[in-house]
Amino acid sequence: MEISLNKSPPTVMHIDLNSCFATVEQQAYPHLRGKPIAIAAYPTGGGCILAPSIEAKKFGIKTGMRVREGKELYPDLIVRTADTVLIRDVHLKFKEICLDYSPDVVPKSIDEVVINFSETPALKKGLINIGREIKKRFRTEIGKWISCNVGIGTNRFLAKTAAGLHKPDGLDIIDYKNLEDVYSKLTLTDLTGINVRFEYRLNKAGIYSPLDFLKTPDHILRKVVFKGIVGHYWYLRLRGFEIDDFKSERKSFGQDYALAKKTSDVNELKKIIIKLCEKMGRRLRSSENCAAGFHLGLVYEDWTNFHKGHKFKDYSYTTSELFSKIMTIFFQQSTTKTIIKVSVSCFDLQPLNNMTLNLFETNVEKNRFLSKALDEINDRYGEYIIYPGLMMDMKNTILDRIAFGKG
Amino acid sequence: MQEKLFEKISVIFSYNAEKNRSIPYKIRWRLRDYFIKTLAYHHKVREGRELLHIFHVTDGNLDFRIRFNTEDLNWILEEVSDGNIT
Numbered sequence: 001m002e003i004s005l006n007k008s009p010p011t012v013m014h015i016d017l018n019s020c021f022a023t024v025e026q027q028a029y030p031h032l033r034g035k036p037i038a039i040a041a042y043p044t045g046g047g048c049i050l051a052p053s054i055e056a057k058k059f060g061i062k063t064g065m066r067v068r069e070g071k072e073l074y075p076d077l078i079v080r081t082a083d084t085v086l087i088r089d090v091h092l093k094f095k096e097i098c099l100d101y102s103p104d105v106v107p108k109s110i111d112e113v114v115i116n117f118s119e120t121p122a123l124k125k126g127l128i129n130i131g132r133e134i135k136k137r138f139r140t141e142i143g144k145w146i147s148c149n150v151g152i153g154t155n156r157f158l159a160k161t162a163a164g165l166h167k168p169d170g171l172d173i174i175d176y177k178n179l180e181d182v183y184s185k186l187t188l189t190d191l192t193g194i195n196v197r198f199e200y201r202l203n204k205a206g207i208y209s210p211l212d213f214l215k216t217p218d219h220i221l222r223k224v225v226f227k228g229i230v231g232h233y234w235y236l237r238l239r240g241f242e243i244d245d246f247k248s249e250r251k252s253f254g255q256d257y258a259l260a261k262k263t264s265d266v267n268e269l270k271k272i273i274i275k276l277c278e279k280m281g282r283r284l285r286s287s288e289n290c291a292a293g294f295h296l297g298l299v300y301e302d303w304t305n306f307h308k309g310h311k312f313k314d315y316s317y318t319t320s321e322l323f324s325k326i327m328t329i330f331f332q333q334s335t336t337k338t339i340i341k342v343s344v345s346c347f348d349l350q351p352l353n354n355m356t357l358n359l360f361e362t363n364v365e366k367n368r369f370l371s372k373a374l375d376e377i378n379d380r381y382g383e384y385i386i387y388p389g390l391m392m393d394m395k396n397t398i399l400d401r402i403a404f405g406k407g
Numbered sequence: 408m409q410e411k412l413f414e415k416i417s418v419i420f421s422y423n424a425e426k427n428r429s430i431p432y433k434i435r436w437r438l439r440d441y442f443i444k445t446l447a448y449h450h451k452v453r454e455g456r457e458l459l460h461i462f463h464v465t466d467g468n469l470d471f472r473i474r475f476n477t478e479d480l481n482w483i484l485e486e487v488s489d490g491n492i493t
Contacts, residue, residue, distance in 0.1 A: 028448040028463040029470040031490020078490070080409070085461075089450040143448055382455030
């Protein structure tokens, strides 16, 4: 059965801060305003650019480039590292403003939120008016340099697509009246969720544009293109029906670190691994979970890698328990090579209060209480006031980062 | 030029009750006075028990990042920058 476009009034708003990391830096440091700047993981040539400013984008500088490549495009490019505390503060203010309009505000990342206005009194004002008001409030309550893109649609997909139409500082709405017109101006890879591999798959089925995609019948998408239910989801999504309104569940915690100084020294690596385990453990413990599955990933100097995951019989909670599990996997490497990147993660999470205690190991519960107490001391007196002995001299080694993707 | 520092500084702070506006008015750093023109951003950070107020301010020539520790009532200059590359 063919379904027509969703003709209900739009109730979803997607807000995206423009060049978030760079704009926030320009807000805090007025002398950077109007200049091409880039926020990078490291200011050195090999550092990865996380966010170029709107001015830097005009010179072709893009996210993911190396600092060196950025400077080739614009030699006077000012490079700064991210002030994570500042960015998180802006994010919280940004979210608080949005919460004034609807209780259903979902942060999609540090610089993006989705607001669902269905059944809220704010709808009476009209979403375009609310969008304008939010933009104005960002400038007055966060900072006058802060601008955002607002997209309005009947589902999250259309709202995000609308937010990307006129950058920077745009406000667009996509509904059944202009949907085909908007699709006619886009390419397949402009659609969120479609990249080159999906594009190739669509091309193989004779779909070359978003309009072709829209006009393709449900059964072709399901049986020929995507070979599964995903095809039906795309069929609905493209027509403005909401199918992305779900809350994902936390299934793992992980940390990784690209070594500033590559090494094969086990003692040096132990120090890094315990710090990663401490950071991972802090997050695991604050979620009141423990983990049975562990994964260690190592990238060697010659770009080969070692990846191994293992499910243990017992659940781990304290940093020393996590560390010993990761080291068990570490010693399963068949070769000793120089390492340039380490990543650790834990999975198979279990709520702490569902745990069965070991009959023979009597100190387990005591150690867990101790671990919790140490976390509370760090919460109260500052991060790394108290830490494992192996972590000596490591306080500033693994920096605070803001992850891309879902926040 | 961007220089990270950790130096105690003298600050005159003003609070306007009518506008409900708080802003550092003048800072003295290395025996020189800088009159603050604009408060670019203000935020709070907790470091354990300590509550720190971070002010990003400018005197028109230089941008300063200064912090006020509510525990010991000290002002620290954390960063000076002129927005240029060198």
